[in-house]
Amino acid sequence: MLIKRVIALILTLFIVAATIAGCGGSSSTAKKEEPITIKVAAWNIAADALKAEIAGFQKKYPNIKVEVQYVDADYTKIMPRLVSGTEVPDIIAIQNRDFPAFMKKFPNGFVDITAKTAELKEKFISAAWEPTMLGGKVYAMPWDMGPAAVYYRKDLFQQAGIDPAKIVSWDDYIEAGKKLKEHFGGDVVMTGYSPDFDLYEELFSELGGNYSTPDGKIDIASEKSKQALTMIKKFVDAGIAINIKDWNGRITAVKNGKIASVIYPVWYAGSLMNDIADQKGKWGVMPLPAFTAGGNNQANLGGSVLTIAKQSKNPEAAWTFLEYCLATDEGQTVMLKYGLFPSYKPFYENAVFKQTNDYFGIPLYQFFAKQADKIPPMNHGAIMLDAKKPLQDMMMAVVGGQDIDQATAAAAQDIAKRTGLPVK
Numbered sequence: 001m002l003i004k005r006v007i008a009l010i011l012t013l014f015i016v017a018a019t020i021a022g023c024g025g026s027s028s029t030a031k032k033e034e035p036i037t038i039k040v041a042a043w044n045i046a047a048d049a050l051k052a053e054i055a056g057f058q059k060k061y062p063n064i065k066v067e068v069q070y071v072d073a074d075y076t077k078i079m080p081r082l083v084s085g086t087e088v089p090d091i092i093a094i095q096n097r098d099f100p101a102f103m104k105k106f107p108n109g110f111v112d113i114t115a116k117t118a119e120l121k122e123k124f125i126s127a128a129w130e131p132t133m134l135g136g137k138v139y140a141m142p143w144d145m146g147p148a149a150v151y152y153r154k155d156l157f158q159q160a161g162i163d164p165a166k167i168v169s170w171d172d173y174i175e176a177g178k179k180l181k182e183h184f185g186g187d188v189v190m191t192g193y194s195p196d197f198d199l200y201e202e203l204f205s206e207l208g209g210n211y212s213t214p215d216g217k218i219d220i221a222s223e224k225s226k227q228a229l230t231m232i233k234k235f236v237d238a239g240i241a242i243n244i245k246d247w248n249g250r251i252t253a254v255k256n257g258k259i260a261s262v263i264y265p266v267w268y269a270g271s272l273m274n275d276i277a278d279q280k281g282k283w284g285v286m287p288l289p290a291f292t293a294g295g296n297n298q299a300n301l302g303g304s305v306l307t308i309a310k311q312s313k314n315p316e317a318a319w320t321f322l323e324y325c326l327a328t329d330e331g332q333t334v335m336l337k338y339g340l341f342p343s344y345k346p347f348y349e350n351a352v353f354k355q356t357n358d359y360f361g362i363p364l365y366q367f368f369a370k371q372a373d374k375i376p377p378m379n380h381g382a383i384m385l386d387a388k389k390p391l392q393d394m395m396m397a398v399v400g401g402q403d404i405d406q407a408t409a410a411a412a413q414d415i416a417k418r419t420g421l422p423v424k
Helices: 002-031 044-060 079-084 096-105 114-123 126-132 154-159 170-183 198-206 223-237 247-255 268-275 315-326 329-337 345-349 364-369 381-399 404-419
Strands: 036-042 064-070 091-095 141-153 191-193 241-243 261-265 283-286 300-308
Touching (some): 036 044, 044 064, 064 315, 096 300, 096 381, 154 283, 198 223, 223 404, 247 268, 261 268, 381 404
Parallel strands (some): 036 064
Antiparallel strands (some): 141 300
């Protein structure tokens, strides 16, 4: 009996030892697991910012590796991959106004993150959610925004006797522009415009306009659209705005002191600071004038979203990266270094966000936060990938003297032909 008990005890100890060894082996295997790799596609500074996030992210999530792919903002490297379904990145950056068109072209192309964003909804600027949604569901995370304002040369305004605090309507802006032009004998004018239709979209946004109706019809010929175009024509007819041709033309005009103000979003501050560093201290920023005194004076231009592709093999890891970058102070601190203005409101209370900007002499981002809390949501609809040239042609036709009704109707029909969508 004693021998049997000894044998039984030895067997029991052997089994326990084997079990412990098995558990230890499992733990060892877990430690040696290959890390998950996710790929993120974006362009220029946006890609730089995402790349800069990797170090902080991997300290927190060492098992998720991130690779950033540099692509172009015209999607020539992304669109073919989405069409073929091969080599699609896990996360894709898409401009705000373009994402609805992507959802139309690729209706099953992006991960539904409605449940994951439910508790984040109130933490982001409400207008930022507009381009991310389809049928009440969320398919992308809001990233940066482009709240607009007027950058102005403080010295030139002062020399011409213009008080920016008294410019509260666009009519005030026009009158100030006439005064400035007269003072400088026509050598300096108030602002510039170009065929890129940015100025049109800013004014259209301020009015609460929409490119499309809720049911997807093209709404370019709306009264608000015509009102925005009418104001641009007033600028030109009053002689306060010149055609600066393109982006580089604007920079040249600013460098040479040819224009005294620029109507553009927060992200243009980076261009002034980097491309025109020698004018540090000469530039101020004021809120957009309203169409009528006391009316809405907030507008948005630009910004992007980050979406998870349906082809992603690691959507949970991709979501973890999105949440870290866009819904934490740590992630947004990195974004701000690259001039990407957050739509994530809690970050507005961060000390980094409140810092005084040396170039402008004010807490620049706090100023723009005050220009973002009441931006009207804009429904771009599924047209913007095809609407660029028709909108450019429309604005320049109006500036050139074409009847606004004819110009807007022609643009709407051109977009309809390109997209197959109906006109309101």
